[in-house]
Amino acid sequence: MRALNVKDNQNRKVIGGLIVLCAKGVAEGSYFCDQMRLFYDGLILFLRVAVRVGAWFSPKLAAFVKGRISAFEMLRANVGAKPGPYIWVHCASLGEFEQGRPVIEEIRKSFPGYRVLLSFFSPSGYEVRKNYDAADVVSYLPWDTSKNARQWLSVVNPSLVIFVKYEYWHHYIAAIREREIPLLSISAIFRPNQIYFKWYGGFYRRILKKVNHFFVQNDDSERLLTSIGVNQHTLGGDTRFDRVMQIVSQAREINLAAEFSRGSVVLVAGSIWPDDFDALLPAMNEGQAKFIVAPHEISERFLTSMENALKVKHVRFSRAQVTDVSSYNVLFVDNVGMLSSLYRYGRYAFVGGGFREGLHNILEAACYGVPVCFGNKAYDVYQEANDLIAEKAAFAIADSQELRGTIQWLDQPDNYAHASSAARKYVVSRTGATEKILSYCNRLLK
Template sequence: MIILYNLVLLVMRAGYNIAALFHNKARAFVTGRKDVFTKLGDYFRQNHAKVVWVHCASLGEFEQGRPLIESIKKEYPQTKILLTFFSPSGYEVRKNYDQADFIGYLPWDSAANAERFISIVKPTLAVFVKYEFWHHYAKALKQHQIPLLSVSSIFREEQMFFKPYGGFYRGILKNFSYFFVQNETSLHLLKSIGIDACAVAGDTRFDRVYAIVKQGGEIPVARQFKSDQKTFVVGSCWPEDFEVLTPLINENRIKFIIAPHEITETFMAAMESSLQVKSVRFSQAAGKPLEDYQVLIIDNIGMLSRLYRYGEFAFIGGAYGKGLHNILEAACYGVPIFFGNKDYEKYQEAVDLINRGGAFEVRDYTDLKAKYEMLNSPETFLLACEVTRLYVEENLGATEKIMHYCRTLLA
């Protein structure tokens, strides 16, 4: 099986090298790994401080690792943080992240690369986030007696680890020192294959998002626009989402704050032409009687997490297309959440909130209207709000659970 594993990685590597000739993302993937060992050596060869290596596949996993990185840096400021990414979509966005001392790409998983990487960095602790399970790196860390944690990990029965023929993949997991998983199902699955060094910690994203929400300030334009009227906040809106929302906007007197996922003139102009009610863009709102407008279009980035505070309801985009966007920011404000019904099942929080009655997947406008009208009942609305608020509160604290373990290694 190891031969097949190595062969697959070689084929992947060749595929990326070919794709790099035609695609910018593949080119970044390939060029970003050039001279990585030289750069690591220049930084770490003279280092005498403890090193915590945190590896994330991409940007989403980084957001799960970030609370732990920042907690370690706060408690152990002399400790060096090495942050690696597999994908350019994580590295390019976070290559200047100021809480990490060195940020780079993970070299391809091979026995030689793993040995070379660890001999240069000499980490005190390694942390792989969520789905990162690399055979050679995990094996080399164990051989060097360096603790390796898996955090915010989540397992499903259909994964190779739990198949009769999955012995090689189970072997990868057994090189880890401890697993901090997101749910009880993952815990039971690990125990079913003889892995007892595991505990349910939850998803560290809850801690991160909750902190952002609590630190967020007022947005005067949004406050004036809302006034004392019921408001629907639409986050990361795609054209497919807006198509479902448009009749609801045109047929109701409720106000809408809409933040497009991609802020393009084409999309914003299309929204405005579809609306039969008064709308205004955020950049043009100054001096206008905002109480008279029904739709506020957000034509900037960076304020979405603070906008949800102005809503009684939230609609999160993406599920009709490439995948549901972050619903936790809205959930932190304890409001009922709507989203499309096509691509949300892989997001545990979406499934959990649907099952509890705090979130609602909608097929089309008719479905959205029916579920929205159901929530117009005060009792149903307040129950959905309470469910969402409690769900977030129940899931806080994952970072501290992991830190409790890390302190024994970093003190």
């Protein structure tokens, strides 16, 4: 019986392997992929309807819908007013824009004969960067349909397309490939749980295979792409490191923040949400340190709720005066675009999003040599967070008590010196991704 069980187990493994192989074959087959394309088109249609309904209740979705109503009309007018060969750079949202930004700005320097079209899928990117001066045209990207993709490329006729990090739209990529336009994916990162690496992901693997070249962030992404037969990739790194070092070199003095911080221990809390604020509140009310607090989304309701929870003196940036700002304990930043320069005024930083769906950019603080804390629930998929934790330059905290303990540990001079140096070195050692991408672009455009 024992031998029979072993044989049965072997048979089950063989049969199981054959089933998986057959399933993969079906998934890669043209009929299955055609059915998946129909499902994909149906999903896009469903999302379009859902977003229109949601626009009645959400200002963000309303902006999403409104921005696309006249997208092609504005695109034709803007491209017509600025004719010439275009390089099209697409970013999903503001975070991806920050990764694409150093590449865009180097493109302007290296290829002055080309214009730049910058597109966004999300209103949080478009609304903030619609007047970005390094791009000749900034636009929403219309929904991914065959008709929209053909129309978009007919208007723009780009010489090169660059997608930043994510966003692999089937119809746009298929149309780009059909026109034989080079397509690059930069700062790309892949994980085993993504659909491309599942047995049923054949339709999506075909999308990836139409990309001319991937510049990926890490070794794991290279291995994953190779495992599905996508071999056109280079370990390029993450352009965010180039971007944050660019921020350091271009950081502007903010007189109000400098005066607020002068002679004080300051914690800069950036891109925070209500649950981040809850973790910070006890330390704020102790009054032993000062805090610069920048919400992720500025709303009167959130600002008022934070103000009402405080027992110490506080003021909003828009209402503060340089002459008396030093008398306050908390400075609320009620504007957009200043945060990356504010981290320089902190001895410590707290970056929001770690208690929610995803951690925000911790490199903007680390590049100044500022140790970083964040919530412990949604950070593990971010390579830089794990790396900096390993270096004892970043700290995932569960609540206000752990935050207090972390600050006490950092208050030891040797501990702080190590954390600060490790944070700065980590960022500096990983720069150079932009140079690799531009070198490749140079071969395509000259």
